[in-house]
Amino acid sequence: MTAAATVKEELARRAASVEEFLVTCLRDRGIPDRLLASMEYSLLAGGKRLRPVLVLSWCGMLGGEPDKAMPFAASMECIHTYSLIHDDLPAMDDDDLRRGKPSNHKRFDEATAILAGDGLLTEAFGLMSAASIVRGLPADRVLRAIFVLAQAAGAGGMVGGQAVDMEFTGRTGVPLPELQRMHAMKTGALITAACECGAILAGAPEADVANAREFGRNIGVAFQIVDDVLDVVSDTETLGKPAGSDEAMGKTTYPALMGLDKSKQLAVEYVETALTHLSGYYGGEQEFLWQLARYIVDRVY
Template sequence: MTNFSPHYQSLLTRFETYLERAFPHLAPEVAILEESVRYSLLAGGKRLRPILLLCVVEAGQGEIDNALPFAAAVEFIHCYSLIHDDLPCMDDDDLRRGKPTNHIKFGEDIALLAGDALLSEAFHLISAPERLKDYPAERLLAAIHCLAKKAGNFGMVAGQVADIGAAQSRGSKELLEFIHHHKTGQLIVASLEMGAILAGLNDHARDAICHFGEALGRCFQIQDDILDETGDPTKLGKPVGSDQKNQKLTYPSLFGLEESARLAEEAYQEALTYLAKTGLPQEPLQALADFVLKRRH
């Protein structure tokens, strides 16, 4: 993520340093799996979700170092979803973050398994017994449960399935909102809610931070849809027009670009309203919301 103050760059550097060693080294017999995982995991990117988690922990006066495994787990799951999204059976994309997609580089079989490895390692990492030195068992279990629910059948995976089905239908506002609330929004909400859990925030603050995440996720996805039509491929690191090629149901396809931009602004303002209700320091998370609305990649 770029264009942030030294404080955010410092937080990002701490996370990147941890991420480089978070995925374990594997046996020589499966070295290609480790290479495939690291190829995608360490290819850069916005790191929005882990930074959101760490910002909430920091705002709630929690320990950043203790939260790094959870931030990495969120990024593992996000990365696995991108690897699988790019497969020919899904979006069939050849370029991601300015490089050939994982299946182009390593083959569909290894790419599929790399995604599987990242998903399982996410939960292996945060369920390790040493986490009990940092957090009470009840808090730890709540964080793990939150991530599992919002990454799976009740969150990201459900959204992906609905997205596939939407390409074969006329679509509606209700279906579009369901897709993006689940496919994109729920992992963003999970990042924020896990941060709230780890920091020991009260129920009121936790509820407000989740609503902030839902609105922020909607803003993010609308901007993503807009950029797929109007963005610069050299900045995005991937071709534009993928949604149209795959007949995806998007905000611009349903509302047009001008109305989509208005809806993004509306979601941003809604996010700020909920952020004010958290009782947390506003600036760190508002800066991230500003980035989501104004981003060009």
């Protein structure tokens, strides 16, 4: 088995444990049936579960208790899923397909999809709190992690990045630094927060929290570059969403600005930088994070 296949298999195994928790986290909450069905339709539709896995891996590597951090990790997936539901809406990216299935607003309707996203975002903060109230993680760690995640997901992070993306759609001549800033907000902020929050929940020293943050920041950029490349070179069946949609919508992407080869090389450079922030750690979690970072760029080679 190749290294890429091995880490993909391990990522799937870890994602399965997150999935088991996600199946239960919205139940017995008094959520109306149709709204619950819409929320679970997208939340349980599969995916790599990269963000919660990063929380748990950094927490475990730095001596924390991943089981106690699971509700917080799951909150990451709720926030990510809400963003996908809203991104697919006709007023945003207007995509009819997500993870190989009809987008939420196509399966249900636009109003229900909006409310499902709203519900997932709000439920996420309840899950974050549960890491302390139910699982017993120290409240000061959880409070700090909530602060970090709220900033990453909010108007100065993911939401702001989506707003800038909408401004850039259809425009020509967007400079590379502006593209990088937009993706650092839209995609990178949540991935960075996942790593940073894992370190915080472990009670790690500030130097380790900084390493987690920089690792996440760099793989977040690499992840977005690779996504841009895959939109050009892959197909709809493989992606689980319409291939070529970036070009069709007039979005500014790394391949559009730099070409495919230079984009791939830039992704590799960001991953290499990320790996420098793992060099002082050892053990199975360090090895997994190392291979996971490599896997991000292996997808386009």
